[in-house]
Amino acid sequence: MLKGKHIVLGITGSIAAYKACLIIRGLMKRGADVQVVITPAGKEFITPITLSALTHHPVISEFFSQRDGTWHSHVDLGLWADAMLIAPCTASTIGKMANGIADNMLVTTYLSMKAPVFIAPAMDLDMYKHPTTQRNLETLRSFGNIIIEPASGFLASGLTGKGRMQEPDIIVEELDRALDGNEPANADGNDLKGKKILITAGPTYEKIDPVRFIGNYSSGKMGFAIAEECRRRGADVTLITGPVSLKCHPAVRRIDIESCRQMYEAATEQFKDMDAAILSAAVADFRPEQAAEEKIKREGNTLTLTLQATNDIAAALGKMKTPKQRLVVFALETNNEEENARKKLVKKNADFVVLNSTRNEGTTFGSDNNQISIISNDGKTDYDKKSKADVARDIVDRLAAVMR
Numbered sequence: 001m002l003k004g005k006h007i008v009l010g011i012t013g014s015i016a017a018y019k020a021c022l023i024i025r026g027l028m029k030r031g032a033d034v035q036v037v038i039t040p041a042g043k044e045f046i047t048p049i050t051l052s053a054l055t056h057h058p059v060i061s062e063f064f065s066q067r068d069g070t071w072h073s074h075v076d077l078g079l080w081a082d083a084m085l086i087a088p089c090t091a092s093t094i095g096k097m098a099n100g101i102a103d104n105m106l107v108t109t110y111l112s113m114k115a116p117v118f119i120a121p122a123m124d125l126d127m128y129k130h131p132t133t134q135r136n137l138e139t140l141r142s143f144g145n146i147i148i149e150p151a152s153g154f155l156a157s158g159l160t161g162k163g164r165m166q167e168p169d170i171i172v173e174e175l176d177r178a179l180d181g182n183e184p185a186n187a188d189g190n191d192l193k194g195k196k197i198l199i200t201a202g203p204t205y206e207k208i209d210p211v212r213f214i215g216n217y218s219s220g221k222m223g224f225a226i227a228e229e230c231r232r233r234g235a236d237v238t239l240i241t242g243p244v245s246l247k248c249h250p251a252v253r254r255i256d257i258e259s260c261r262q263m264y265e266a267a268t269e270q271f272k273d274m275d276a277a278i279l280s281a282a283v284a285d286f287r288p289e290q291a292a293e294e295k296i297k298r299e300g301n302t303l304t305l306t307l308q309a310t311n312d313i314a315a316a317l318g319k320m321k322t323p324k325q326r327l328v329v330f331a332l333e334t335n336n337e338e339e340n341a342r343k344k345l346v347k348k349n350a351d352f353v354v355l356n357s358t359r360n361e362g363t364t365f366g367s368d369n370n371q372i373s374i375i376s377n378d379g380k381t382d383y384d385k386k387s388k389a390d391v392a393r394d395i396v397d398r399l400a401a402v403m404r
Contacts, residue, residue, distance in 0.1 A: 009084075009086075017088060075112050118148055196236045198277040199239050200241070201227065209294065
């Protein structure tokens with residue numbers, strides 16, 4: 001819990017500095033007291049006046065606050081804090097922290113810190129991947145600091161901002177978990193460490209001819225958010241995805257497919273070695289009986305297509321499932337939602353069904369939010385509308401519970 005906790009928020013000279021306002025709001029909403037320490041370069045991106053207005057504390061930047069000898073004690077800050085968060089943290093500051101270069105108030109405060117330190121890097125992808133940066137990050141990890149890895153792009157609005165700082169709500173959640181006595185999501189020994197999880201995401205395209213297909217509006221955001229949540233909690237993740245524009249973390253093993261048949265073949269092959277599977281893909285139920293080899297020309301006012309059922313991936317994995325494996329399936333319904341979901345629970349031999357409805361506006365295809373119910377043999381649990389990153393956390397919490 002963050003209520004009553006003292007958080008030192010370090011801000012460095014990154015374009016992502018404006019997101020510090022969202023972090024402050026998130027921390028204070030959960031009851032934390034926030035003191036900002038900012039580098040001189042950080043003040044070029046966001047003003048201390050703004051930060052002071054949000055935190056109700058003067059912003060600390062320089063060693064001396066007055067010319068009369070009054071100074072800010074980095075030692076006192078280190079003793080006051082329950083945690084230090086540096087977000088955004090540039091490559092330059094990471095290098096200084098790793099090598100003890102205390103040439104500004106922020107790094108001096110870091111070196112005096114007695115509490116856990118969380119670091120949220122923010123830079124372009126080339127800088128983040130550079131061996132020097134990776135070496136410095138590894139050094140900071142070895143000191144016991146917690147690195148909050150850059151976002152994969154899908155956690156907010158589908159943007160692919162490479163190397164960009166993790167989303168503010170995820171950063172706040174990391175601190176909340178750690179200070180509540182639980183290990184942060186990217187620490188060793190978390191609840192899915194060593195588990196192999198298979199996830200399907202996105203749509204499938206079923207060809208009509210070389211330029212047309214049967215598909216749906218799935219963006220893949222929900223499945224990618226689940227994959228990221230599983231990875232953050234220590235799982236070895238395999239993601240089978242239909243055609244989407246999203247990026248995933250390099251640690252996630254990604255298999256790109258187009259059709260239901262391809263997803264079926266990949267899923268049934270991969271599931272043999274998995275501890276669990278979460279099937280969030282919006283798989284087409286029908287495909288053209290025969291796909292034309294050449295583009296179908298418009299002749300007349302009608303076109304008749306004969307469709308046949310596609311492979312039932314969930315049913316196939318349900319039959320394959322051993323007593324040690326777990327299976328989670330999604331049910332997107334337009335009517336009789338709970339009744340249809342309960343039928344699916346039985347027919348697919350699933351451990352639980354994640355139900356959502358097209359009647360909940362702004363929670364399905366293409367949206368950043370979702371609203372679900374989880375249905376199992378133990379009953380039904382309803383959840384509020386929230387971001388897909390938060391929904392992913394609810395789903396993985398439930399999966400972790402049934403895997404114990």
